[in-house]
Amino acid sequence: xxxxxxxxxxxxxxxxxxxxxxxxxxxxxxxxxxxxxxxxxxxxxxxxxxxxxxxxxxxxxxxxxxxxxxxxxxxxxxxxxxxxxxxxxxxxxxxxxxxxxxxxxxxxxxxxxxxxxxxxxxxxxxxxxxxxxxxxxxxxxxxxxxxxxxxxxxxxxxxxxxxxxxxxxxxxxxxxxxxxxxxxxxxxxxxxxxxxxxxxxxxxxxxxxxxxxxxxxxxxxxxxxxxxxxxxxxxxxxxxxxxxxxxxxxxxxxxxxxxxxxxxxxxxxxxxxxxxxxxxxxxxxxxxxxxxxxxxxxxxxxxxxxxxxxxxxxxxxxxxxxxxxxxxxxxxxxxxxxxxxxxxxxxxxxxxxxxxxxxxxxxxxxxx
Amino acid sequence: xxxxxxxxxxxxxxxxxxxxxxxxxxxxxxxxxxxxxxxxxxxxxxxxxxxxxxxxxxxxxxxxxxxxxxxxxxxxxxxxxxxxxxxxxxxxxxxxxxxxxxxxxxxxxxxxxxxxxxxxxxxxxxxxxxxxxxxxxxxxxxxxxxxxxxxxxxxxxxxxxxxxxxxxxxxxxxxxxxxxxxxxxxxxxxxxxxxxxxxxxxxxxxxxxxxxxxxxxxxxxxxxxxxxxxxxxxxxxxxxxxxxxxxxxxxxxxxxxxxxxxxxxxxxxxxxxxxxxxxxxxxxxxxxxxxxxxxxxxxxxxxxxxxxxxxxxxxxxxxxxxxxxxxxxxxxxxxxxxxxxxxxxxxxxxxxxxxxxxxxxxxxxxxx
DNA sequence: CTGTTAGCGCATTCAG
DNA sequence: CTGAATGCGCTAACAG
Numbered sequence: 001x002x003x004x005x006x007x008x009x010x011x012x013x014x015x016x017x018x019x020x021x022x023x024x025x026x027x028x029x030x031x032x033x034x035x036x037x038x039x040x041x042x043x044x045x046x047x048x049x050x051x052x053x054x055x056x057x058x059x060x061x062x063x064x065x066x067x068x069x070x071x072x073x074x075x076x077x078x079x080x081x082x083x084x085x086x087x088x089x090x091x092x093x094x095x096x097x098x099x100x101x102x103x104x105x106x107x108x109x110x111x112x113x114x115x116x117x118x119x120x121x122x123x124x125x126x127x128x129x130x131x132x133x134x135x136x137x138x139x140x141x142x143x144x145x146x147x148x149x150x151x152x153x154x155x156x157x158x159x160x161x162x163x164x165x166x167x168x169x170x171x172x173x174x175x176x177x178x179x180x181x182x183x184x185x186x187x188x189x190x191x192x193x194x195x196x197x198x199x200x201x202x203x204x205x206x207x208x209x210x211x212x213x214x215x216x217x218x219x220x221x222x223x224x225x226x227x228x229x230x231x232x233x234x235x236x237x238x239x240x241x242x243x244x245x246x247x248x249x250x251x252x253x254x255x256x257x258x259x260x261x262x263x264x265x266x267x268x269x270x271x272x273x274x275x276x277x278x279x280x281x282x283x284x285x286x287x288x289x290x291x292x293x294x295x296x297x298x299x300x301x302x303x304x305x306x307x308x309x310x311x312x313x314x315x316x317x318x319x320x321x322x323x324x325x326x327x328x329x330x331x332x333x334x335x336x337x338x339x340x341x342x343x344x345x346x347x348x349x350x351x352x353x354x355x356x357x358x359x360x361x362x363x364x365x366x367x368x
Numbered sequence: 369x370x371x372x373x374x375x376x377x378x379x380x381x382x383x384x385x386x387x388x389x390x391x392x393x394x395x396x397x398x399x400x401x402x403x404x405x406x407x408x409x410x411x412x413x414x415x416x417x418x419x420x421x422x423x424x425x426x427x428x429x430x431x432x433x434x435x436x437x438x439x440x441x442x443x444x445x446x447x448x449x450x451x452x453x454x455x456x457x458x459x460x461x462x463x464x465x466x467x468x469x470x471x472x473x474x475x476x477x478x479x480x481x482x483x484x485x486x487x488x489x490x491x492x493x494x495x496x497x498x499x500x501x502x503x504x505x506x507x508x509x510x511x512x513x514x515x516x517x518x519x520x521x522x523x524x525x526x527x528x529x530x531x532x533x534x535x536x537x538x539x540x541x542x543x544x545x546x547x548x549x550x551x552x553x554x555x556x557x558x559x560x561x562x563x564x565x566x567x568x569x570x571x572x573x574x575x576x577x578x579x580x581x582x583x584x585x586x587x588x589x590x591x592x593x594x595x596x597x598x599x600x601x602x603x604x605x606x607x608x609x610x611x612x613x614x615x616x617x618x619x620x621x622x623x624x625x626x627x628x629x630x631x632x633x634x635x636x637x638x639x640x641x642x643x644x645x646x647x648x649x650x651x652x653x654x655x656x657x658x659x660x661x662x663x664x665x666x667x668x669x670x671x672x673x674x675x676x677x678x679x680x681x682x683x684x685x686x687x688x689x690x691x692x693x694x695x696x697x698x699x700x701x702x703x704x705x706x707x708x709x710x711x712x713x714x715x716x717x718x719x720x721x722x723x724x725x726x727x728x729x730x731x732x733x734x735x736x
Numbered sequence: 737c738t739g740t741t742a743g744c745g746c747a748t749t750c751a752g
Numbered sequence: 753c754t755g756a757a758t759g760c761g762c763t764a765a766c767a768g
Contacts, residue, residue: 029535031744031745031746032745032746032747033745033746041754041755042754042755042756043745043746043747044746044747044748044754044755044756045753045754045755047746047747048747048753048754051747053747054753054754055753055754056753056754057753057754060753060754074505074508074509075509075745075746076450076509076511076744076745076746077510077511078446078447078450078510078511078744078745078746079446079450079744079745079746079747079760080746080747081446081746081760082444082446082447082450082744082746082759082760082761082762083745083747083748083759083760084747084748084760085746085747087446089506089510094465096471097462097465097467097470097471097474097490098467098468098470098471098472098679099465099466102465102466103464103465103466103492104466106465106492107494110492110494119491119503119506119510120491121489121490121491121510122465122489122490122491122492123487123488123489123490124471124474124478124490126475126478135487137442138457138487140442141442141443141444141445142445142446142455142457142487142489143444143445143446167397256679256680256682256683257683260683282680285683286683288683288685289683289685289687292685311466311623311624312624312650312653312680314624315624315625315628315653315654315656315657316657316684316685317656317657317660317684317685318660319657399760399762400761400762401761401762409738409739410738410739410740411761411762411763412738412739412740412762412763412764413737413738413739415762415763416737416738416763419763421763422737422738423737423738424737424738425737425738428737428738443761443762444760444761444762446760446761446762447744447760447761447762447763448761448762448763449744449762450743450744450745450746450760450761450762451743451744451761451762451763451764452744452763453762453763
């Protein structure tokens with residue numbers, strides 16, 4: 001323990017505001033049998049009353065509900081699942097907790113899940129494939145009903161997913177197209193989004209376009225990078241290797257530092273690019289910082305466009321032109337697909353939905 | 369479904385890269401009994417071999433382990449918990465998934481939890497107290513072994529926590545001091561951190577200090593605001609009501625928009641503050657944006673300091689002077705406390721640890 | 737060192 | 753409409 005840490009032991013003088021205990025502390029939680037005893041019926045009847053399965057007379061149901069209330073009874077999901085039922089819980093795998101993308105995605109997921117009576121338990125991959133596989137396995141060990149996976153694909157990771165899918169666990173991926181039968185995928189057209197962003201730059205008169213965040217060679221489908229190259233090709237501009245820089249380090253996504261270092265590199269080319277497309281807004285923000293350090297102006301000296309439209313993009317100096325993806329909608333759809341699979345409504349066909357993105361024009365790009 | 373969404377149905381041509389199924393798909397997961405049959409022993413023996421409880425001969429253990437391997441056996445945590453054992457899972461309640469604070473906190477928590485064999489399941493409060501209570505209850509319903517709560521306190525929320533604590537569920541809070549017996553708290557000294565940040569501004573020659581993000585009146589302990597006022601008092605500078613603005617909206621934390629609007633307000637006072645203390649970095653970044661919009665310079669016209677030292681603070685224009693809190697360490701300690709409580713090593717005394725924060729000086733403040 | 741018995745809390749199945 | 757029996761997968765407690 002650090003010397004700078006002060007430990008203050010409190011005697012915890014139960015203040016008046018501390019709520020009254022409804023239940024005597026230390027009591028074990030009430031079970032169906034307890035409720036049944038109070039209500040004067042057998043456990044099975046209580047089960048029926050609570051789950052609205054089978055017939056129960058109104059009089060009995062009323063007595064049962066009163067007992068439930070009195071005992072603060074809550075069904076034991078575990079015992080339930082043990083009998084082959086659902087847990088009413090799904091696992092959500094995110095790359096990390098820092099990315100605004102994850103937040104909105106979870107909002108969409110929860111919206112649908114809540115309505116269907118499911119709970120979302122979230123975990124993070126921590127950047128490493130081993131961690132990710134372990135966390136996925138932990139979800140399965142805890143018998144969640146299904147999985148939504150929103151981490152970037154890797155060969156080893158895809159294998160782990162396939163193994164889990166083989167165990168009959170419903171899976172839906174977001175932003176990651178895997179080729180596993182029964183695994184639905186929801187994503188946006190990164191290729192097209194990048195294509196449009198780069199084309200916008202070209203329309204604005206730019207001919208020397210830099211790209212920050214190429215990604216690792218083994219990474220599956222560097223769609224954004226491909227879209228950028230395609231836009232160049234469509235405009236008859238040759239792709240220049242020296243204008244494409246990759247991230248310094250490769251976490252789940254490109255960071256501000258990647259953008260910062262990348263911009264420094266690009267600014268020092270003999271012929272400086274007049275515009276830069278950053279793989280995501282974090283990198284774009286880092287690039288903004290580099291420009292300022294260099295004493296260069298955005299968008300006058302170099303135009304910058306990002307990708308994702310994170311909340312902060314509207315508050316940078318200057319505000320960032322970027323590509324927005326329908327994150328909320330992806331979350332909703334992923335959850336909808338998953339619930340369908342869990343409840344057996346999806347008749348086997350593997351689904352693959354690709355949504356469109358949208359260019360958001362702000363002030364980091366100007367006509368050349 | 370939106371018209372802008374393209375649906376592409378794939379036939380999923382099981383590519384070569386799809387891994388071989390280790391287990392015939394559709395098979396139910398192996399149980400202790402299955403393993404026992406293969407190994408030629410009784411289930412109990414398998415249980416002992418796996419959990420290293422009781423004596424098992426090396427020969428038998430080896431046979432068992434082979435069977436486990438062959439069948440890809442994984443213990444059913446639920447059945448285990450049903451027998452009064454642990455789930456080896458703890459719930460973590462975060463305000464949201466977008467705040468970098470949460471990411472680092474989870475990193476610290478996981479580090480300790482992993483080492484102790486526990487899994488962390490995360491959920492978010494979604495900003496509303498009802499949601500938070502429901503999510504907390506869901507954790508309890510799923511029989512997690514303990515809870516780490518890092519949301520901001522509210523009266524209703526504290527009551528929900530007390531109810532859960534009364535059900536004998538171990539709880540540790542982070543950044544939220546609650547007065548419930550048996551609930552440990554870990555936090556940093558926001559008061560002191562704010563005091564030092566404001567004092568720094570004063571030392572740099574500032575006398576008119578603005579504050580952005582006062583917080584709602586019913587919120588428990590607006591410690592940062594109090595620290596700011598104390599620094600003023602210590603320097604003999606009278607507190608001016610018109611220099612303290614609150615957030616437009618009140619989500620889990622102040623946002624860029626709050627900082628933006630707040631700065632606009634402050635800049636229009638008859639006597640503009642020469643320095644502004646924003647409750648957190650998001651608000652500080654919003655303030656930076658407002659300054660730029662106004663055609664004012666930071667730090668020349670107004671100095672700005674934030675709180676939290678989020679990753680992005682080093683990449684703003686100019687880089688932000690801010691207060692750093694030991695988030696990782698808070699996560700580690702919270703997890704340590706929780707595991708101790710779960711495993712019964714905490715001998716009843718309620719702990720309350722307050723850590724120190726640290727001022728990080730960058731370029732958003734200069735001598736006046 | 738290994739086997740047997742019993743029961744955790746619930747819902748499916750079959751009898752009333 | 754309600755009750756009784758049974759077993760999900762696992763482990764504590766007690767034999768051998």
